[in-house]
Amino acid sequence: MNNILTTSNLSIGYKTKKSTVTIAENLNLNLQEGKLIALIGANGIGKSTLLRTITGIQKPLHGDAFLNGKKISSYEPLELAQNLSIVLTEKLPPSNLTVFELVALGRQPYTNWIGTLSADDIEKVNIALELTQISHLATKKHYEISDGQLQKVLIARALAQDTPLIILDEPTTHLDLLHKVALFKLLKKLTHETGKCILFSTHDIDMAIQLSDEMIIMTPETVVQDEPCNLISKGSFNTLFKDEHIVFDSEKGKFLIR
Amino acid sequence: MPHQKRNTILFLLLTLGLIFLFFVNISLGSITIPFKEIYTSLTGGQASKSTWEYIIINYRLPKAITAVLVGMGLSISGLLMQTLFRNPLAGPDVLGLSSGASLGVAFVILSASLLPSFLSTILLSSYGIVLASTLGSTAVLLLVLLVSQRLRDTMAILIVGLMFGSFTSAIVGVLTYFSSAEQLQKFTFWSLGNLGNLSWTSILILSVCVGIGLFLSIFSIKSLNALLLGENYARSLGLNFKKARLIIIFATSILAGSITAYVGPIAFVGLAVPHIAKLIFKTSDHSVLYWSTLLLGAAIMLICDAISQMPGMEITLPINAVTSIFGAPIVVWLLVRKRKMMG
Numbered sequence: 036m037n038n039i040l041t042t043s044n045l046s047i048g049y050k051t052k053k054s055t056v057t058i059a060e061n062l063n064l065n066l067q068e069g070k071l072i073a074l075i076g077a078n079g080i081g082k083s084t085l086l087r088t089i090t091g092i093q094k095p096l097h098g099d100a101f102l103n104g105k106k107i108s109s110y111e112p113l114e115l116a117q118n119l120s121i122v123l124t125e126k127l128p129p130s131n132l133t134v135f136e137l138v139a140l141g142r143q144p145y146t147n148w149i150g151t152l153s154a155d156d157i158e159k160v161n162i163a164l165e166l167t168q169i170s171h172l173a174t175k176k177h178y179e180i181s182d183g184q185l186q187k188v189l190i191a192r193a194l195a196q197d198t199p200l201i202i203l204d205e206p207t208t209h210l211d212l213l214h215k216v217a218l219f220k221l222l223k224k225l226t227h228e229t230g231k232c233i234l235f236s237t238h239d240i241d242m243a244i245q246l247s248d249e250m251i252i253m254t255p256e257t258v259v260q261d262e263p264c265n266l267i268s269k270g271s272f273n274t275l276f277k278d279e280h281i282v283f284d285s286e287k288g289k290f291l292i293r
Numbered sequence: 294m295p296h297q298k299r300n301t302i303l304f305l306l307l308t309l310g311l312i313f314l315f316f317v318n319i320s321l322g323s324i325t326i327p328f329k330e331i332y333t334s335l336t337g338g339q340a341s342k343s344t345w346e347y348i349i350i351n352y353r354l355p356k357a358i359t360a361v362l363v364g365m366g367l368s369i370s371g372l373l374m375q376t377l378f379r380n381p382l383a384g385p386d387v388l389g390l391s392s393g394a395s396l397g398v399a400f401v402i403l404s405a406s407l408l409p410s411f412l413s414t415i416l417l418s419s420y421g422i423v424l425a426s427t428l429g430s431t432a433v434l435l436l437v438l439l440v441s442q443r444l445r446d447t448m449a450i451l452i453v454g455l456m457f458g459s460f461t462s463a464i465v466g467v468l469t470y471f472s473s474a475e476q477l478q479k480f481t482f483w484s485l486g487n488l489g490n491l492s493w494t495s496i497l498i499l500s501v502c503v504g505i506g507l508f509l510s511i512f513s514i515k516s517l518n519a520l521l522l523g524e525n526y527a528r529s530l531g532l533n534f535k536k537a538r539l540i541i542i543f544a545t546s547i548l549a550g551s552i553t554a555y556v557g558p559i560a561f562v563g564l565a566v567p568h569i570a571k572l573i574f575k576t577s578d579h580s581v582l583y584w585s586t587l588l589l590g591a592a593i594m595l596i597c598d599a600i601s602q603m604p605g606m607e608i609t610l611p612i613n614a615v616t617s618i619f620g621a622p623i624v625v626w627l628l629v630r631k632r633k634m635m636g
């Protein structure tokens with residue numbers, strides 16, 4: 036298995052004028068190709084900071100994140116765009132974009148100065164639409180489709196960007212159970228069929244345990260990365276929430292409320 | 294694809310319409326000149342009356358060309374603003390560029406009496422006003438650029454532009470209080486807009502400025518399309534956001550600044566035309582919107598100018614009144630009708 040993204044002794048956090056706020060220290064993560072990896076942790080624990088750091092938006096305090104063996108901070112914007120694509124939670128600004136046009140924007144790192152789509156680009160867009168099963172929506176405007184469909188469109192856009200690593204920030208929020216499951220399954224299918232590495236943050240822990248290949252658990256003390264079954268046997272899920280009323284049942288593989 | 298065919302037909306119609314409107318615009322005016330005579334004078338021949346030829350070459354033709362330049366420039370700057378600020382109500386006036394130009398002109402016209410007489414004669418010449426207006430909009434441009442380097446949030450820049458607008462109108466209000474009726478009249482005439490007073494030299498300078506702005510905008514088409522997804526996605530697509538934003542703001546400023554300097558602040562064209570283009574072409578793709586906005590802007594400005602001449606009558610309406618009378622209802626109608634697709 037090839038490593039796509041690795042971190043060595045990475046410390047993340049913020050630097051203000053007066054002090055340095057460290058959110059997590061000495062992270063040694065390893066994201067491999069063909070794997071679906073879930074990032075979980077309580078609200079405010081620093082999941083977003085971690086994602087921002089490994090996508091190169093924010094600078095690390097110490098250590099480094101390496102994408103394909105090269106420091107993230109030494110990437111040119113265009114080169115980074117050809118190696119890393121993202122799906123965000125933020126709402127899209129109002130526009131007349133059709134689903135096809137929106138997915139085709141994922142080809143921007145490869146198009147010429149005015150953005151003309153080549154035959155190859157169009158083929159890549161069509162493949163992305165097929166993989167996410169939204170070809171029938173291609174001519175619809177992006178505001179005419181449901182939230183679940185829009186999430187698929189955004190994933191198709193990231194696929195069209197043709198990067199070895201895709202990072203999704205809470206892709207399952209706003210979706211009902213049926214669409215959550217469908218989305219998880221889609222992500223799983225994509226990693227196995229395309230050999231990409233997909234990292235996503237989520238609060239749907241039960242589902243992530245069942246469907247992801249590996250998980251990264253963030254707690255105030257540590258950040259651990261392992262396969263879900265190993266994390267269960269180690270009892271890592273009990274450290275997730277500091278509340279005596281929430282207990283992880285290792286036999287059922289889910290959280291119980293007392 | 295069917296809509297590509299549709300676009301080709303639309304572009305063809307628009308181009309033909311624009312050429313037609315250009316000639317109609319020249320043929321209209323307080324003096325009726327036969328169409329054949331207009332054609333002869335424009336193609337370099339001798340018209341049967343030398344006054345006709347003089348009117349066409351030195352008055353109507355420059356005015357029509359000015360209308361085309363103004364329509365194109367303001368509409369494109371509106372399109373750039375609306376995408377950059379993700380706000381359907383953005384336009385060159387919203388950034389405060391027109392206000393800056395107004396402030397410059399207000400200072401020159403309204404405070405001329407406070408200065409030594411030789412200075413005031415220089416300042417009150419048409420060049421003085423153009424210079425003041427350019428300086429005013431450039432000053433605002435520099436301010437906006439300074440703010441945009443400090444603030445990451447584009448909405449904040451928009452608010453700064455609005456605040457600057459209020460600030461300017463307040464200063465103009467104070468200045469009018471201290472000025473004579475004659476000065477006030479002069480300022481009011483400038484602020485009503487006038488396409489007709491440009492010499493061929495001025496048109497040449499204006500063409501160069503508008504040309505630079507339009508050229509830079511062509512190079513922003515790809516960035517603008519990326520910005521349709523918002524700042525963060527655009528960055529993730531490899532866009533150098535700061536550089537792209539700088540080019541877009543600079544293009545807008547040179548377009549709006551130079552145009553306002555020469556013809557006065559013209560309202561609603563920059564705001565309304567991009568929306569009409571989006572409505573007709575039903576797309577957000579800037580490689581289509583750019584050309585459609587360009588053609589529509591020129592065509593609409595020619596129509597507004599033709600209306601302002603009130604064919605068959607002695608009087609001429611101020612161009613700003615015409616664009617506002619037609620522009621304001623169009624914007625309201627668009628907002629009510631197509632809320633979702635605005636943008």
